[in-house]
Amino acid sequence: MENRQADRCLVVSFGEMLIDFVPTVAGVSLAEAPGFLKAPGGAPANVAVAVTRLGGRSAFVGKLGDDVFGRMLAAILRDNGVVDAGITFDSGARTALAFVTLRKDGEREFMFYRNPSADMLLTESELNLDLIRSAAVFHFGSISLIAEPCRSAHLRAMEVAKEAGALLSYDVNLRLLLWPSPAEAREQIMSIWDQADIIKVSDVELEFLTDEASVEDEVAMKLWQPNLKLLLVTIGKKGCKYYTKDFHGAVESFAVQQVDTTGAGDAFIGSLLRKIVEDKSALQDENKLREILRFANACGAITATKKGAIPSFPNESEVMQLLERV
Numbered sequence: 001m002e003n004r005q006a007d008r009c010l011v012v013s014f015g016e017m018l019i020d021f022v023p024t025v026a027g028v029s030l031a032e033a034p035g036f037l038k039a040p041g042g043a044p045a046n047v048a049v050a051v052t053r054l055g056g057r058s059a060f061v062g063k064l065g066d067d068v069f070g071r072m073l074a075a076i077l078r079d080n081g082v083v084d085a086g087i088t089f090d091s092g093a094r095t096a097l098a099f100v101t102l103r104k105d106g107e108r109e110f111m112f113y114r115n116p117s118a119d120m121l122l123t124e125s126e127l128n129l130d131l132i133r134s135a136a137v138f139h140f141g142s143i144s145l146i147a148e149p150c151r152s153a154h155l156r157a158m159e160v161a162k163e164a165g166a167l168l169s170y171d172v173n174l175r176l177l178l179w180p181s182p183a184e185a186r187e188q189i190m191s192i193w194d195q196a197d198i199i200k201v202s203d204v205e206l207e208f209l210t211d212e213a214s215v216e217d218e219v220a221m222k223l224w225q226p227n228l229k230l231l232l233v234t235i236g237k238k239g240c241k242y243y244t245k246d247f248h249g250a251v252e253s254f255a256v257q258q259v260d261t262t263g264a265g266d267a268f269i270g271s272l273l274r275k276i277v278e279d280k281s282a283l284q285d286e287n288k289l290r291e292i293l294r295f296a297n298a299c300g301a302i303t304a305t306k307k308g309a310i311p312s313f314p315n316e317s318e319v320m321q322l323l324e325r326v
Contacts, residue, residue: 009056009057009136010059010083011051011136011139011273012061012137013045013060014044014086014144015062017064017077018117018119019039019041019073020040020262023036028101038069041100041309043143045060046270047266048270049313050263050313051274052081052082053080053270053314054270054271054315058082060083061087063126063150064088064090065093066090067095069097070118080310094113094118095118095119096114097112099112100262112175112178123149123152124153127157132164133160135166138161138162138166140168141170142185143178145189158195168198170196171269172209173265186208190209193223194226198276199223199232200233201233201234203236206233210222217243221243228245229244232293234300237253237255239297240268242289244283256305258305261303262307262309263308263309264301269296271295275295275296295319298322299319
């Protein structure tokens, strides 16, 4: 039992991990790209690595293909200090692939290969319930809600984590292309809204869910629900807005030379969770929360200065250097 106390700082991240293929040159469409480089991707897996990069403890729960890419991704998690006891492999389905590019017009273009991919086939019976029960924070997105059997596994994992006393953290991570329709996406994303303790949405996701092109407080508060402890709205290089039962405000980000924003949101939420597990009182203490959000904004900003997600996540000393410079 000597490890029990340490477990109360464990962030367990649930969902998809995949291979991102990114063009070898910047600012082109997928059709124009002369070649592609492979990189580990998948928001929940990114969050798990962001936590360990900052000296925290994390685990990943999800399914990979029993193929070269799946084994490679599992090894990347292990190499980054992420507990792999929640990973299973599917011999009948491939690891998901995504081709992603940032075009000259600034829009990201995606093409996914998952019909079905291994992550979609995780079943309830394959869940490592002991690992999930040991989480201080159980983190997830919405992609794992799209298809069965993964959706049922997701709901069961949430239930088990909640019963064991974990905080539930939800980063919407909208990928409309993967859903049958926008209406279905909205309905399923909102179907678990009232169960989360911490929710993060981007300004784009806020508009999608409220049907209002604004990040004003009254629009954000349409997403408030009574069980929430913290609602976050990220607004890119402008920073983030925060809402709790007792206070709300905004924290500016840091001016950096952006190279690639992939993973910046994952770095933001991962660093926030890394700090919250150490001191949950920050959810009721505005000064503490603002300090954590400043730290999280710095993590996101640093990540955007380099290519790729996992290679770009900062460690504690890199973040402190940025915070001390300003």
